[in-house]
Amino acid sequence: MAKYDLKDDSVVVVIGSGAGGGTLSNELCQKGVNVVLLEAGKRTEIQDFVNDEWASFLQLAWLDPRTTSGNWRVAKDFPTLPAWTCKTVGGTTTHWAGASLRFQEHEFRTKTVYGSIPGANLLDWPLTLAELAPYYAKAEDKMGVTRTNDIPGLPGNNNFKIMEYGAGKVGYKTVHTGRMAINSRERDGRGSCQQIGFCFQGCKSGAKWSTLYTEIPKAEATGRLDLRPESHVIKIVHDDAGKVSGVVYVDASGATQEQKARAICVGCNSIESPRLLLNSESAKYPDGLANSSGMVGRNYMRHTTGSVYSIFPKPVHMYRGTTMAGIVQDEAALDTRRGFAGGYELETLSLGLPFMAAFLEPGAWGREYAAALGSYANMAGMWIVGEDMPQANNRVTLNKGVKDRYGMPVPNVHYDDHENDIKMREHAYKRGAEIHQAAGAVQVFHTPPYPSTHNLGTNRMSENPKDGVVNKWGQSHDIKNLFVSDGSQFTTGGAENPTLTIVTLAIRQADYIADQMSKKEI
Numbered sequence: 001m002a003k004y005d006l007k008d009d010s011v012v013v014v015i016g017s018g019a020g021g022g023t024l025s026n027e028l029c030q031k032g033v034n035v036v037l038l039e040a041g042k043r044t045e046i047q048d049f050v051n052d053e054w055a056s057f058l059q060l061a062w063l064d065p066r067t068t069s070g071n072w073r074v075a076k077d078f079p080t081l082p083a084w085t086c087k088t089v090g091g092t093t094t095h096w097a098g099a100s101l102r103f104q105e106h107e108f109r110t111k112t113v114y115g116s117i118p119g120a121n122l123l124d125w126p127l128t129l130a131e132l133a134p135y136y137a138k139a140e141d142k143m144g145v146t147r148t149n150d151i152p153g154l155p156g157n158n159n160f161k162i163m164e165y166g167a168g169k170v171g172y173k174t175v176h177t178g179r180m181a182i183n184s185r186e187r188d189g190r191g192s193c194q195q196i197g198f199c200f201q202g203c204k205s206g207a208k209w210s211t212l213y214t215e216i217p218k219a220e221a222t223g224r225l226d227l228r229p230e231s232h233v234i235k236i237v238h239d240d241a242g243k244v245s246g247v248v249y250v251d252a253s254g255a256t257q258e259q260k261a262r263a264i265c266v267g268c269n270s271i272e273s274p275r276l277l278l279n280s281e282s283a284k285y286p287d288g289l290a291n292s293s294g295m296v297g298r299n300y301m302r303h304t305t306g307s308v309y310s311i312f313p314k315p316v317h318m319y320r321g322t323t324m325a326g327i328v329q330d331e332a333a334l335d336t337r338r339g340f341a342g343g344y345e346l347e348t349l350s351l352g353l354p355f356m357a358a359f360l361e362p363g364a365w366g367r368e369y370a371a372a373l374g375s376y377a378n379m380a381g382m383w384i385v386g387e388d389m390p391q392a393n394n395r396v397t398l399n400k401g402v403k404d405r406y407g408m409p410v411p412n413v414h415y416d417d418h419e420n421d422i423k424m425r426e427h428a429y430k431r432g433a434e435i436h437q438a439a440g441a442v443q444v445f446h447t448p449p450y451p452s453t454h455n456l457g458t459n460r461m462s463e464n465p466k467d468g469v470v471n472k473w474g475q476s477h478d479i480k481n482l483f484v485s486d487g488s489q490f491t492t493g494g495a496e497n498p499t500l501t502i503v504t505l506a507i508r509q510a511d512y513i514a515d516q517m518s519k520k521e522i
Helices: 019-030 053-060 073-077 110-114 129-143 158-170 215-221 269-279 353-359 367-374 419-438 499-518
Strands: 012-015 035-038 067-069 225-228 232-238 244-250 256-260 263-266 304-311 344-348 379-386 395-403 409-414 443-447 482-484
Touching (some): 012 019, 129 499, 158 344, 215 225, 232 269, 244 263, 263 269, 269 395, 344 419, 353 367
Parallel strands (some): 012 263, 067 409
Antiparallel strands (some): 244 256, 304 443, 395 409
């Protein structure tokens, strides 16, 4: 592994080692670019993962202080935990379930296709599915996505078999074990899925793609990556001309350091990335970096979600097998006859009993609640993943009344459900219940949204600099050598799980950065 001097201003600094930052770092290193990768969390390897929900949550989750506001249930139930993201090398790719779906063509053109929706701040992406298609193909090959490149699908567990049977009974056609970035057979030096069931706790078999043990080791092998775990970036600095010139971070010893840079790529997720840009205010940029449009932090999206859990007459043991290897895609199609714009996926989901107790009905207690938990072995579950509407007032701002351990204002996440989101969730609750009931469910629970795992928007792409923060390459409209490299650059959210698209954009962005560096443009 390389080690670069703090004063070396020839390096590209990448902040965050997840799907965007970890992938980008490897792609740049493979192209001969020297990279300093700063990660706020520790390096927790496969052998360190624990198949225990609460212990794993404390090991991997981002637990630094955050605050919430808005009418969403999460603000009521989890006021200091708006998002379930990770603070560890590999970021949230250690925790994600592996579902890897391409956006649909119309989801890049929502303003054109959906038209004007009151209260929604819709905007067409400045790129198309056709432009991304070759990069999607590279990402699917890199990640080993099942049902692509002749890779077979994963086997279905009992949870999926119930979904498949019930979905068929109610007339759904597109039902399978998903496109998953989890090896269904040995590939890329990693073994196949062992059906352990603790996908959210870090994959102990290494079958699930994570930058922790795919992209980052490959980047280190080039001799061009300087990975610095436990390095929490608190500010990005710039030169007199306004170009970013370095980052200030607190290292593992607690010392404050400044790393110089030729270019800086922010891949901290849709909460921490805008927070960092806003906390990097200066006399030249009093509203924060890349914020001449006033759009940094705005248009926060987290997908329309909720879950359906049902009790069956006989044991299901939904926790056995791959957590999310099961999907019904029929409702993701564009169909405004349902009374809302956009679409949603229904995906298998299971939670262990400790998390089920926390998420089934937060704050509940009593005989009925205990009886439901007592029927845990007979439960099946599915998750709603739908396209929520971007709204300008759904945003990440700085809560200057609350400081983190480094003395920096923490992020406040404000979210109000749009009418379209509520209609979609209610439709999905109903259809999910029908699937389980068709398979013989005796009781159905509609559980409210959990802390957000799909955090999108807040530094969105736009053709016009007035409408967003970055261009179609993730490059800041305001500062040529500043890039955003995570899901915060999404213009809209689509109905699909976002990781595949984040990786796709990172591969494409690496090509652009390397090209611009070779031309001395950055």
